[in-house]
Amino acid sequence: MKRFHTVQSIVILAILISFNSCRQKTPAVVAKEHLSDKVYAILDTENSRWFFFSSANRPFGMVNLSPDTEINGAWGSGYRYAVDTIKGFSHIHAWQISGLSVMPVTLDKSNENTIYTDFYSSFSHKKESIHPGYHYLELERYGIITELTSTKRVGFHKYSFPKDKEAGILFNLNTVLGPCENIEGVLEKSGDKELSGKLIAVATHRRPKPLTIYFKIELNTPIESIGRDPETGNYLLKLKPTEDSVLMKAGISYTSIENAAKNIREEIPNWNFNTVVEDSRNEWDGLLGRIKVKGGTEKDQRRFYTDLWHALQGRRIISDVNGAYPDNTGETFRVGQLPLDEKGKPKFNHYNSDSFWGAQWTINTLWGLVYPEIKEEFVHSLLQYGKDGGLIPRGPSGGNYTYVMTGASSTPFIVSAIQQGIITNDLEDIYQALKKNHMLGGIMGKAGYEHKTDLGGGLKYYINKGYVPYPIPEGNFGGHQDGASLTMEYAYQDWTLAQLAKKLGHQDDYDSFIKRSKNYQNVFDTSKGWMRPKDVDGKWYEDFDPYQVEHGFIESNGAQSTWFVPHDISGLATLMAGKEKAAEKLDNQFIEAKKLGFTAGNSHDQELHPEYSRIPINYGNQPSIQTAFIFNELGRPDLTQYWSRKVVDKAFSGLSPSTGYNGDEDQGLMGSLAVLMKIGLFQMNGGTEANPEYQIGSPIFDEITIKLNPKYYSDKNLTIQAVENAPNNTQVDQVRYNNQPIENFKIKHSEIIKGGTLILEMSNRTTIDKN
Secondary structure (H helix, E strand, O other), X not given: OOOOOXXXXXHHHHHHHXXXXXXXXXXXXXXXXXXXXXXXXXXXXXXXXXXXXXXXXXXXXXXXXEEOOOOOOHHHOOOOOOOOEEOOEEEEEEOOEEEEEEEEEEEOOOOOOOOOOOOOEEOOHHHEEEEOOEEEEEEOOOOEEEEEEEOOOEEEEEEEOOOOOEXXXXXXOOEEEOOEEEEEEEEEEEEOOEEEEEEEEOOOOXXXXXXXXXXXXXXXXXXXXXXXXXXXXXXXXXXXXXXXXXXXXXXXXXXXHHHHXXXXXXHOOOOOHHHHHHHHHHHHHHHHOOEEEEOOOHHHHHHHHHHHHHOOXXXXXOOOOOOEEEEOOOOOOEEEEOOEXXXXXXXXXXXXXXXXXXXXXXXXXXXXXXOHHHHHHHHHHHHHHHHHHOOOOOOEEOOEEOOOOOOOOHHHHHHHHHHOOOOOOOHHHHHHHHHHHOOOOOHHHOOEOOOOOOOOOOHHHHHHHOOOOOOOOOOOOOEOOOHHHHHHHHHHHHHHHHHHHHHOOOHHHHHHHHHHOOHHHHHEEOOOOEEOOEXXXXXXXXXXXXXXXXXXXXXXXXXXXXOOOOOOHHHHHHHOOOHHHHHHHHHHHHHHHHOOOOOOXXXXXXXXXXXXXXXXXXXXXXXXXXXXXXXHHOOOHHHHHHHHHHHHHHHOOOOEOOEOOOEOOOOOHHHHHHHHHHHOEEOOOOOOOOOOEEEEOOOOOOEEXXXXXXOOOOOOEEEEEEEOOEOOEOEEEEEEEOOEEOOOOEEXXXXXXXXXXXXXXXXXXXXXXXX
């Protein structure tokens, strides 16, 4: 029988009982309820990507410490629930970045010559506990109890080794790890209990430059020796015998070892592991607690807070506590410095981030309403890239541009922050920086991952001919060179920039960008009733099939992408012979999509599947996730309410490792979408018009209370009450806000942020039953 060496405090015991995501047992210890208790961390982990899974991390932390069951698996995944083997604990799970994988081991004569290459260990989910900020599991091969937690920039490990074994820690600094290879790893002893090191995250197809990762290691146990394997280049740390658990801090920096050490001193000055666990849980509770829900099932609430947790994940801090950050936008690497406040602290954090492609329907709204301070930080970070490299990025990694996805997707994000009143200073400079991206030579004209040219996006044709041709005549220069989708995407983004031009009094620019925003009309084939690609000579794409995936459409088919006109639904309806015909067409698409659960399979790699790819509406990827709310714009709010609830039920209600987002979650985009649909608020054009407008949907909870941030908005709550709510009562008969009737199922941002009560009278109208 194994001795249970640690987890002796009530705090950790409560954690193991209360937060076990894999076991459902009656707690032996009654602990205070925390909203983070409700998070189901293993959601969709059978399909996860490298940056998807999180456990022992803080919101947007530079360190994202968690175990890896895969290091070179599908989609570069790290933790896959169905794999029962631990291959290391790595500290960085970011967009195109990985690094610092460690593995505690026990040593004896049987493995002293093989440990560098034969060190994996099985584990059981029955002896695993996960909650936000903490991960516990047991390495069965070694009998080691492992516990992980972290601060923003420091990983904190707790290992309980068997008393009769020699304890060691492998540092696998040279290895394939998720999206990239780690090379040239170096580890040096810098004290009796201290180590320093660095490694290089090799450039990837998407992140075109290598990135050096520096780290500082501090232990509570003296180091016996350090060995290095000449074949792998990896290191083995042998520890002196101790009766206590081994604690290890690992500070990360992208600028220097000195800054990695500063990160440790600032964030974990002591050795109290339990305190860091509790601090992490409290930080998560604080953010999750911005939205309180009542009603629904326990499963509904657990899934809701898991969605909200994902909305605060994926995008990672890259700046140190002193504001130093890696700038790779120029010809040579440099260490940048963020502006400091009067106390000498950085005014904001700098971030590594996947694209904002699809953010107009997701984090634009959720962050803008519930987390405006987070949205402000991200805007300042994007603007910092513009100051350093000359262009505002659409998805930076390693302090550099990646040109992930397409268009100028940061424009709606930044414009919405301005229209929401979150960003109020330097608007003219911001406008000019955004405008640059929409002109030749800017980011809009670059296809996906097009690092060296700007021909693949076809922007010159869009400007001169009014559409992006398919194929691009010059050839292939990057990914996603799909002309019909690019035309629609550019048109929407131009419309959002036009709103800022109007706000600042640039009438000529406003007229120009508004004119460009009508270009979507040039790829609508009235004879077919669908958006359709055409070549440079204006000839429609032959053998057109609106259900054929891609072939002119980005990660979608023509049926899905035809509705990508969020800025001009009325204009789109006119092309379809009126709102009534358009609503009928879209309704039929939903009826067909329901047969496949509204998604193209249960993971991103199934979207090209012959059956799943032909789905008319896909809520597993961004191009058509706004469609349920289009009915509001077509005069059929009843269909918005009906179908949005059906989508939530089928696509965003699962609670298991095998399902969750049914596609590409993309760093909080699907999590935040699910949150918005469940609380019944949505913004069709991403909140980019003057005084943004929220559409009212059909919330699944009886009551939702949103705590508004008083630094930006009123020091009050926004409460949404769904009277007589029930699974079949999806229809909203009447709407009142602060006892005043609301027409057209829409409410303005200026009213929402004052605080108050939005009352929805719910009912069941059998006239639209489509079961």
